[in-house]
Amino acid sequence: MINEYENTLRRLIINILGGEDKDVAKYKVTDNRINQWIEKRNIEQKKNNGILFENRIIFYSDFYDLQTIIDKNWESFLPVLNDKKRWLVFFQEVEKYRNTIAHGRQLVKSQEDLLSGIVMDLKNNITIFHNKNNMKEDFFIEIIRVSDNLGNSWSRSVFNRSKTPVLREGDEYEINIEANDPKDREIEYWIFSLGLSLNIVQKSSKFNFTLDSKLVGRNTVLGIQARTPEADYKNEDTLNFRICVLPKEVV
Structure with a gap:
């Protein structure tokens, strides 16, 4: 406390x-x-x-x-x-x-x-x-900040948006979400990609996942949503950011 x-x-x-x-x-x-x-x-x-x-x-x-x-x-x-x-x-x-x-x-x-x-x-x-x-x-939940295990961060402010991180297929990627609900309701978090090749919903604000071949691309868009399912009204906030995922190296 x-x-x-x-x-x-x-x-x-x-x-x-x-x-x-x-x-x-x-x-x-x-x-x-x-x-x-x-x-x-x-x-x-x-x-x-x-x-x-x-x-x-x-x-x-x-x-x-x-x-x-x-x-x-x-x-x-x-x-x-x-x-x-x-x-x-x-x-x-x-x-x-x-x-x-x-x-x-x-x-x-x-x-x-x-x-x-x-x-x-x-x-x-x-x-x-x-x-x-x-x-x-x-009244509404707000995503304050999203950060990753590479030191990048994204928020609403144009002054707090990192350059597009470059990763590789097979990398372990960690995303941390800082969100605030003014009514202190339980928050549910969702991370997804276009086409939903990545689609994870959980109560924890920390995501850890492996970048697979479906996420390979120059400008892969990831979406983050924080929501309170028990609210009496629609209460959610979404923030999108881009990552670059290189294909796996051929040995």
């Missing part, structure tokens, strides 16, 4: 201030902090043999950095978080529980319940803000 709280704040910061490297000046943190985030990102890339699964710099920030960013940009976050003192009390409570876990101690049930309430309170504030502005994000 603590990771959920942290990453909800990070996504909120991205929504309010932006998430690209060019947006970091809006965070109003020191150059030293930004350089430390970049260093952590570089280390992560080296650990994964040059592959970077998460490029957004805010995801390499520390927990206390999130408080700094929100505090220094409070006027921008006020419409969402409403009461600064109340938000800070909740943030500090999560920080205390985070330190407890970091030192190898477990939370008691009353602490877990309070932590769950704080996470839901943050999400509710975001939902209420969207409702006031009649935002579709409060």
Whole structure:
């Protein structure tokens, strides 16, 4: 739940201030902090043999950095978080529980319940803000980001779309999907190709499959869909991207 709280704040910061490297000046943190985030990102890339699964710099920030960013940009976050003192009390409570876990101690049930309430309170504030502005994000699921095991990623933003990756028939390919449903309904994921030579439906957001001969092509289109089957209305989002699949090498 603590990771959920942290990453909800990070996504909120991205929504309010932006998430690209060019947006970091809006965070109003020191150059030293930004350089430390970049260093952590570089280390992560080296650990994964040059592959970077998460490029957004805010995801390499520390927990206390999130408080700094929100505090220094409070006027921008006020419409969402409403009461600064109340938000800070909740943030500090999560920080205390985070330190407890970091030192190898477990939370008691009353602490877990309070932590769950704080996470839901943050999400509710975001939902209420969207409702006031009649935002579709409060009703419909959204695919936020799709990434693969080669370090490529795709999203709605034209600034976050990788070049067409080149693979070969027989390669193992892994796709990770980041999606959000504002009502917290169970999400079902579907990956498919034109003609449905690839057609996998599952509850997990991580797909792993072998590229067969039917997927060979210069511009093979893969489709990703996230949906909530239990919704009372049609609730789905789809994102397409292209890969290049070379035929198997003849030895």
